[in-house]
Amino acid sequence: MSEINKEDIKQEVFDLYDDYAHSRINRRDFVQKLGLYAVGGLTVPSLMSFLMPDYQERIQVKADDSRLRSEYINYNSSKGGGNIKALLSKPVEAKKKLGGIIVVHENRGLNPHIEDVARRAALAGFVSLAPDALTPLGGYPGNDDEGRTLQSKRNRDEMLEDFIAAYEFLKEHKDCNDKIGVVGFCFGGWISNMMAVRISGLDAAVPFYGGQPAIEEVPKIKAPLMLHYAELDTRITEGWKAYETALKENKKEYTAYIYPKANHGFHNDTTPRYDKAAAELAWNRTLEFFKDKLN
Known part of the structure; x- marks a missing residue:
């Protein structure tokens, strides 16, 4: 996940991701609207990387847990x-x-x-x-x-x-x-x-x-x-x-x-x-x- 600080992200970005995650907008529209919030050091790719799930590093109980x-x-x-x-x-x-x-x-x-x-x-x-x-x-x-x-x-x-x-x-x-x-x-x-x-x-x-x-x-x-x-x-x-x-x-x-x-x-x-x-x-x-x- 990128080094973006969560506190620096506007609530509208999370609302936009919610619309995308629930198929109310398609990927193309999501990327386009995300561009409105790509200001300062933020880019659309970095925002996309920040918002997408990270399944590799976040697993708490591994599939082969011996317990x-x-x-x-x-x-x-x-x-x-x-x-x-x-x-x-x-x-x-x-x-x-x-x-x-x-x-x-x-x-x-x-x-x-x-x-x-x-x-x-x-x-x-x-x-x-x-x-x-x-x-x-x-x-x-x-x-x-x-x-x-x-x-x-x-x-x-x-x-x-x-x-x-x-x-x-x-x-x-x-x-x-x-x-x-x-x-x-x-x-x-x-x-x-x-x-x-x-x-x-x-x-x-x-x-x-x-x-x-x-x-x-x-x-x-x-x-x-x-x-x-x-x-x-x-x-x-x-x-x-x-x-x-x-x-x-x-x-x-x-x-x-x-x-x-x-x-x-x-x-x-x-x-x-x-x-x-x-x-x-x-x-x-x-x-x-x-x-x-x-x-």
Whole structure:
């Protein structure tokens, strides 16, 4: 990553990247608009390098970590994409059955960062399963730009079925204690909310900056929720007030946090939108929530 100081970058640049990362503008328009902020010693290439994810240096739990047993498996999603690939991880030293956590990726498939998050969850004492909703199209292609393009070709309701099927797979797994939670980020946050709507037996759901379900769906929620939002992520956070009202009216169990001065994607430590204090606090809260609900 370049030597650009994050504090010197205008918020509009992060908002522009958010538009690009969510396919509201294409790469050509992104580069063109980025040129408006290439002033002083900044250049468009240096800004591009600064904003793009760094998967090589930011992995916290390596794929070959000796404390874990991680492997790729496949499970059946008959209502979704068919045969779905997923990363299954658990602690090597586990002496009993563990709670299960479905880890749901962003809008670009199962990239190295989400695999890392899944391993972090396993290291905290759970069986984690991180599916790749791009499996029917060949899987995560190795870079996020192509991943976003592929994911846009899939129906999101069919992808929801893939993650519901992951719940069914993990619930029957020999190492799981029958209690299942879900955590998801961005697109995965919406999936997490919708799994709480669709799965009456879900034990916990933690959406990170995820789109909210339709208000009329809220009465169906049975799982306790922990919701994480970013103050500067107005695109997502503006839907929270109505969602919270519906949760209260329907007497649902929930806890919600809005992290001051944080951007959408603040938990993702591979991009400069990462907010270390907010990310660590949110993740620690998430793990404590899962330990309470899944053990």
